[in-house]
Amino acid sequence: AAGVIQSPRHLIKEKRETATLKCYPIPRHDTVYWYQQGPGQDPQFLISFYEKMQSDKGSIPDRFSAQQFSDYHSELNMSSLELGDSALYFCASSLAGAIADTQYFGPGTRLTVL
């Protein structure tokens, strides 16, 4: 079965640079979520979109923005990168109305800020 696709899988940036992470949800899934997982930490919710509209917002810095496009893929844009932004970034997708709105996670993007 098709899974969530994330690109790139690894990204190395310098401080103050910008980064764009992409997420392609499971086909027919209409909701996308972004999570950040620092070393030794649990995943922290950043933001989610349903039918191209922001549906919830968590602990996402103002330097970050995101959107969902008409084909349901989503992009997380990160500017003025800081060392503390180094983390695994996961995208998850779900189908609204499905049992428990279960979220399925992509393989993640490992961002390293030098």
Next chain:
Amino acid sequence: QKEVEQNSGPLSVPEGAIASLNCTYSDRGSQSFFWYRQYSGKSPELIMFIYSNGDKEDGRFTAQLNKASQYVSLLIRDSQPSDSATYLCAGSYGNNRLAFGKGNQVVVIP
């Protein structure tokens, strides 16, 4: 205070034994709970979800939910070395955002 708490330290179990994991949650508004397995450096992989009081079994895994006590547990029967991983308990809140516990590391000893 975190919405979902997993307080147990690393758990070592012999191969073939039962591993028992627990978590508690603080918001009665949460309706659904999930157990994810995460190998080091990999993404969380869904094991089970539960939203009704009682037990739910799927293969070697059994999840239990007690809404009155705000308690969720996971039993892994016949533990295998491939079960060695971190197990994350999560509850859904608001518009379905997940709040995770800190996770429990399970080590299955052959």
